[in-house]
Amino acid sequence: MQSVGQNARVAARQMARATCGDKNAALRAIAARLESSLTILREANAKDLSAGRDSGLDAALLDRLELSEAGIAAMADGCRQVAALADPIGEVTDLSYRPSGIQVGKMRVPLGVIGIIYESRPNVTVDAAILCLKSGNATILRGGSEAIHSNMAIAKCIAQGLNDVGLPSDAVQVIETTDRDAVGQLISMPEFVDVIVPRGGKSLIERISRDATVPVIKHLDGICHVYIDKDADLEKAFAIALNSKTHRYGVCNAMETLLVHVSVANDILPRLCVAYIEKGVALRGCEQTCALVEMQAATDEDWDTEYLAPILAIRVVSDFAQAVAHIDAHGSAHTESIVTENYTTGRQFIAEVDSSSVMVNASTRFADGFEYGLGAEIGISTDKLHARGPVGLAGLTSQKYVVYGDGHIRT
């Protein structure tokens, strides 16, 4: 791992100096290599699938592991899409003259070496590598052992693509060993690795955050809330509450708890619950909710649970303050939305709720790098330092100060 780290550090210097044109050429070359390696990739993937079946992986995991022909085409498309994004590196902002006469601004630069630790989906190998490449970083990738053959075959395509355009193949290194110690080493080499981005379940991320001595961009749980205010337009409320829960279930930006102001509960909850039940959503309500609509009573645990499933907790609140207090106490600071037509209440919600995304009259499902116009997403950060919320290319960069003078000295 030491030599992997050293090689990454050397490659990172070269990548930081690569031009936008070089990086885009590499992305297109990687796309071409993936497309021309279809058979090799499918064969490697077949080994993983066969080993997975033998070791008893369930159908959902096998499905995530599979590299279909369409999946490989999608990876190649992904490379071309990232090539089409604006290059974040070198962007200078806030350049202005100071009273001393110097001109000061900020320039966007790569972070350096990014370690990515992820689970079974082999397409993450390409997705993560190309975002790091476009942002001028070197990457060290550590995928799940169940995808090792697929990942190594993808790694070869990436290395070839980099070589094709004269960029260092060490700019993207996929760790060949499935040894668990490799992760421990990767997250404790601050001299070679600038940041770790774990992608996977909560337990993986918690373990890495706890043990890492390298900074980690974390993505923990999304216990997201919609609050239907007393001044809500109930048609908007109906649509947003339904969409936030039922558009997709297994995603971090799905609503897990619905809060409803007592004065509109009777008008909105009965018909909303009918719609949820039609969609197959299991409901768990507070006492007041259960008095309006028959459903299972919610326990204390429900308010703190990220279901990632067609289950919804519903609570009637007496006022705005109780809604915000509930979110403070039980939310995970991921995404919260209020439905209201009241100007002051909307502003207050935006100001007071401390989540990575705070919304007025919009579905929580919009909390996403593509929907926000970042062009790409390496994850959604639940940290407050550095990147918060959806992380795109800019989240993989830093800003340095640039100073232009004309012989200026400090007096």
Add this chain to the structure above:
Amino acid sequence: MQSVGQNARVAARQMARATCGDKNAALRAIAARLESSLTILREANAKDLSAGRDSGLDAALLDRLELSEAGIAAMADGCRQVAALADPIGEVTDLSYRPSGIQVGKMRVPLGVIGIIYESRPNVTVDAAILCLKSGNATILRGGSEAIHSNMAIAKCIAQGLNDVGLPSDAVQVIETTDRDAVGQLISMPEFVDVIVPRGGKSLIERISRDATVPVIKHLDGICHVYIDKDADLEKAFAIALNSKTHRYGVCNAMETLLVHVSVANDILPRLCVAYIEKGVALRGCEQTCALVEMQAATDEDWDTEYLAPILAIRVVSDFAQAVAHIDAHGSAHTESIVTENYTTGRQFIAEVDSSSVMVNASTRFADGFEYGLGAEIGISTDKLHARGPVGLAGLTSQKYVVYGDGHIRT
């Protein structure tokens, strides 16, 4: 420490919601309390000074410990200056419509609870507290044991000032115990503390960075370079090289190594060295430098040393690439400056040197929050994540996404 953390967390919520007017009123009230407590502050400080003398603190440390009448007036002035700065909280940037119809932007919000660990200067208690206050954060301060009486007396003024305007006094807590365990606890309570800012010597910062489980905004060493290029205007080079070293010695943005292109070494080094020697700077040169001017030979160690003293290492380089390679190998990524009239060389230096401040034709001494127009400075970060370079109020904040819709759902 647990209860200190809990109280800080509660206060942080209130501070995040405090208006700009409330925070400014608190800053002015603290200023007034400091001024009206002159005698009490001087008495408390006298206890520390007396204990310091008894325990054999050296003159420099005693000097840093002293709270003079002018020093107290300066602290009060500092409060009023921070009150006059723009409030960073609530600033919304990049608000734009997306194809889906939602409007997305970023809003600046406080980090939450900031832990500050610092050494003997009691004025840091006020400086750090008021920057955190203005940026809507709660603070836990842990000063040096030698300043405990001074710090507690200052803490009382701050608490009174907060009370005067109805803000929670727990928004600024100064730890009363001088127990070393308190630091260990403070840096390992991520549930209560969002970031640690250590202010002090390198060993303090290294120890805290190593042991902390809370993120740390670090300020390690400043081994800063000036590179005099072959196309330098030698008058500018003379002024910048002299100013970067001799304006102040014990500061992190002072030049420690001077690099000179071989083709101008003979024209600039002899007269520059005369000027350094006149100022009392001890010189250590590479072989080529020693051949031009008689001086002590530099050892390998010199290139990696932050002198913080009137000592300068000088190296003659054969070209631009060697200068940048030297900086890569020996610099601390703090501040580097090139002196050149060449357009391409200047651009290349800005692009290729990976330091928190990179300059063309300006003294390294400009790397400073006040000089950069931040209005204040809590430190200079040598990290790449979150804040890099001089850290002002914005460095003590985060940005959350705000989304405005009109009943928008994702389809």
